[in-house]
Amino acid sequence: MKKLILLFSLVGSIVSCENTNQPSENITNGFITGTDQTVMMGSQATIDLFNKFNKAWLNRDYETMKIHISDNGIYRHADGIITNNAEEFIAHSENNYQESLASGQEEVWITNFAFSVKPSASDDPEITNTQGEWVCARFTGLNAVYDEWYQFVDGKLVDWTSSKRELIK
Numbered sequence: 363m364k365k366l367i368l369l370f371s372l373v374g375s376i377v378s379c380e381n382t383n384q385p386s387e388n389i390t391n392g393f394i395t396g397t398d399q400t401v402m403m404g405s406q407a408t409i410d411l412f413n414k415f416n417k418a419w420l421n422r423d424y425e426t427m428k429i430h431i432s433d434n435g436i437y438r439h440a441d442g443i444i445t446n447n448a449e450e451f452i453a454h455s456e457n458n459y460q461e462s463l464a465s466g467q468e469e470v471w472i473t474n475f476a477f478s479v480k481p482s483a484s485d486d487p488e489i490t491n492t493q494g495e496w497v498c499a500r501f502t503g504l505n506a507v508y509d510e511w512y513q514f515v516d517g518k519l520v521d522w523t524s525s526k527r528e529l530i531k
Contacts, residue, residue, distance in 0.1 A: 404478025
């Protein structure tokens, strides 16, 4: 009898630890024009990668940045310049930094938010945006606000777009 009570107690404690608040499928919303896709939340791992990349950029740790920038990407800078690999991306970033120093303003920014999303799968073989995850982030600098999208695939930045607007004080 004691063994039976012990067995039921053990089974009961295992069952009570089960997390029943998890949805059984990925929750999506939104749309992507021209596709059958919706949008899902991405992972904390992608946010962690973004934070590592952002910290390296803030500290001008270009060696760490090189590790995470694909040499076959497309990187659209807020000034209209497009770069395609780590060397070009970093050279452009360093040039902007040197220009800001020369004008008497050190380049600084605050990360206001970041979140990760990913498109749902698609039956269309032409759809390629399902690789990796996307991070949307906003930064406030001394005189501007930047809204940026980062696409990370297998730990590498493969697509990046930055837009800039004047900071309204």
